[in-house]
Amino acid sequence: MLLEVRDLHVEFRTRDGVAKAVNGVTYGVDAGETLAVLGESGSGKSVTAQAVMGILDTPPGKITGGEILFQGEDLLTFKEEDRRKVRGAQMAMIFQDALSSLNPVLSVGDQLGEMFTVHRGMSRKDARTKAIELMERVRIPAAAQRVRDYPHQFSGGMRQRIMIAMALALEPALIIADEPTTALDVTVQAQVMDLLAELRRELDMGLILITHDLGVVADVADKIAVMYAGRIVESAPVHDIYKAPAHPYTKGLLESIPRLDQKGRELYAIKGLPPNLMNIPPGCAFNPRCPMAQDICRTDVPPLYEVDTGDGTRRSACFYWRETLDARTD
Amino acid sequence: MPAPTETTEAVRPAATTEPILEVTGLVKHYPLTQGILLKKQVGAVRAVDGVDFTLDAGETLGIVGESGCGKSTVARMLVNLEKPTAGVIRYRGEDITKLSGRALKAVRRNIQMVFQDPYTSLNPRMTVGDIIGEPYEIHPEVAPKGDRRRKVQDLLDVVGLNPEYINRYPHQFSGGQRQRIGIARGLALRPEIIVADEPVSALDVSVQAQVINLLDRLQSEFALSYVFIAHDLSIVRHISDRVGVMYLGRIVETGRDAEIYDHPTHPYTQALLSAVPVPDPEARAHRERIILTGDVPSPANPPSGCRFRTRCWKAQERCALEVPLLAVPAEFRLTTGPAAHDSACHFAEEKRVVPVEEPPAEGVDDLANGAK
Incomplete structure (x- = not known):
């Protein structure tokens, strides 16, 4: 396995108390594979990714437990210096908001070239050539002319x-893409997602795609991990989860999105709100919003059960995964 | 008088009501100037460039389009936050763009807006009670002073918030709850029309459904007409009776929801629909995707003729020369099917891009068998 996150815990110590952002996340991604991490705001999906990349703000953030194995080595035991060599060269991240992630006072050619001068010790001239190559690779028209342009001169998709x-x-x-198309229009979103999928195939990279959009996931992912209140509540190959979710939260999410192909009746709405991370409910964090919750859900934290579909690829953190899997709403 | 047959005049009186809102030739240009002292106009951003639509009482009109297409500018003109450069907005037959003073104030009471971002559209220093009650300061005839607190509490109850929260501040609420506050404020004056500009796009999926259901319920409870502006095509279909698709300041296709979604004839609508990620991996296999090249051109310098032609795979010489009108295309004019709706394209043809779902009964059986 290219990357394996094991039982990761992250906390934020703030003035108001300790926010438990990540509470035992375990996931893995292979070379050439796309893992989608799905969750709403505050579910811990981005914090996990930041911990993997080593760009967590510490303090206030603190990794309080777990391992991050990258090509077999635990990154959490690395010195910061060694960590920096991994970051950028062996794993890279794409952020949601390109305008605020790019330096507004440097031309895009300089920013791209910097990767080569800093990491590879290339001359500025060679780096410039490389920058143009890269821009062509991601299909920016007239790359050689645009290499001197500044970020504000490009459109959102570009x-x-x-x-x-x-x-x-x-x-x-490994590439971690955190909501890479959320800020883009649908027609441009499709272009960018296609490009990303194609490059992943070409370069045989592992891709972790962090998103809240169930539609985007269905289009590109191989497997999916659903997060809620800092835990993985369900993980499965992408086909299975859409066909028959094994966790009430996933099921609720799937039912609550309006459909393009029909005019719906009233939408199913998950009641209530995601929990406050400083005060996560005891037992299953989803229990106050769950239509299936029983007494045990309010006291005991459900383990991540293996859902016995035969191939051992599905997991659900619900005491009643079997009932959820069998329950059909319509 | 003998009833005339088969003419449009015969049809019109048969319709139950006249439109509550009628927009004709709506234009908004923002001037581009050069020079500091003598501001010379060197051009204009044609944000909205000739938009027509009608809204019937109790109906929801959805307007979809990508960023920069002018949909929000249309919304702002409807509630008089922007003055149109040209065009007419008739509310119950009266052109509201010409009104001022007391007459305008009376009309504005009836057309209210719900904004996109519940984080910036509520004043952080005002309590929820003051925010929702503020419209009563401007229109005191709606609620006498002593009655306001109770009215605000009623409104909180209507939008599903605890009436005891009346003295709290916006930061004490989550995004979804804030949007409910924004909706309560929009309802305070009992308007007839609510213009909602991307009301759920800042919300998480699980909360989005709650707010959409709330808007649905309020519509029947208060007999509201909605102009619902959004970029999310699935949400627009869910809530709208009719849909208008905008591109670069113009409506390119309009019709009832099934006409637009199941029988689109304009290439832009087809591309837009085909690009929507569908949360069903089965569907993606037998689904044609149209990936447009390039970006939306600048509205300061739109292409001649058809504005979509620079990204359109069907574009021909005629498209650069002749502006296509928003009307039922000639090839569908004699048919009565769902493809016969307004579409501004010289080469309109029907194309199904949203995968058809198999009958639900069959689908459920398949799944049930698979699980056993």
Whole structure:
């Protein structure tokens, strides 16, 4: 396995108390594979990714437990210096908001070239050539002319392509994309997602795609991990989860999205709100919002059960995963 | 008088009501100037460039489009936050763009807005009671002073918030709850029309459904007409009776929801629909995707003729020369099917891009068998 996160715990110590953002996350991704991490705001999906990349703000953040194995080595035992060599060269990240992730006072060519001058010790001239190559690779038209342009001179979709180019620059083994298309329009979103999927195939990279959009996940992911209140509540190959979710939260999410192909009746709405991370309910964190909750859900934390579909690929953190799997709403 | 047959005049009186809102030739240009002292106009951003639509009482009109297409500018003109450069907005037959003073104030009471971002559209220094009650300061005839607190509490109850929260501040609420506060404020004056600009796009999926259901319920409870503006096509279909698709300041296709979603004839609508990620991995296999090249052109310098032609795979010489009108295309004019709706394209043709779902009964059986 290319990357394996094991039982990761992250806390934020704030003035108001300790926010438990990540509470025992375990997931893995292979080379050439796309793992989608799905969750709402505050579910801990981005914090987990930041911990993997080693860009967590510490303090207030603190990794309080777990392992992050990258190509077999635990990154959490690395010195900061060694960590920096991994970051950028072997794993790279694409952020949601390209405009605020790019430096507004440097031309895109300089920012792309920097990857090569800093990590590879290339001359500025060679780096410039490389930058143009990269821009062509992510299909920015007239790359040679645009290499001197500044981020604000590009459209949102083009800027996101530059972010992708930057992540690809050193041909990393793993790319983490945090909501890469959320800020884009649908027609541009489709272009960018296609590009990302194609490059992943070409370079045989592992891709972790962090998103809240069930539609995007269905289009590109191989497997999916659903997060809620800092835990993985369900993980499965992408086909299975849409066909028959094994956790009430996933099921609720799938039922609450309006459909493009029909005019719905009233939407199913998950009642209530996601929990406050400083005060996560005891037992299963989802129990106050769950239609199936029983007494045990309010006292005991459900383990991540293996859902016995035969191949051992599905997991659900619900005492009643079997009932959820069998329950059909319509 | 003998009833005339088969003419449009015969149809019109048969319709139950006249439209509550009628927009004709709506235009908004923002001037581009050069020079500091003598501001010379060197051009204009044509944000909205000739938009027509009607809204019937009790109906929901959805307007979809990508960023920069002018949909929010239309919304702002409807509630008089922007003055149109040209065009007419008729509310119950009266052109509200010409009104001022007391007459305008009376009309504005009846057309209210719900904004996109519940974090910036509520004043952080005002309590929820003051925010929702503020419209009564401007229109004191709606609620006498002593009655206001109770009215605000009623409104909180209507939108599903605890009436005891009346003295809290916006930061004490979550995004979904804040949007409910924004909706309560929009309802305070008992308007007839609510213009909602991306009301759920800042919310998480699980909360989005709650707010959409709330808007649905309020519509029947208060007999509201909605202009619902959004970029999310699935949500627009869910809530709308009719849909208008905007591109670069113009409506390119409009019709009832099934006409637009199941029988689109404009290439832009087809591309837009085909690009929507569908949360069903089975569907993606037998689904044609149209990936457009390039970006939306600048509204300061839109293409001649058809504005979509620079990204359109069907574009021909005629498209650069002749502006296509928003009307039922000639090839469908004699048919009565769902493809016969307004579409501004010289080469309109029907194309099904949203995968058809198999009958639900069959689907459920398949799944049930698979699980056993």
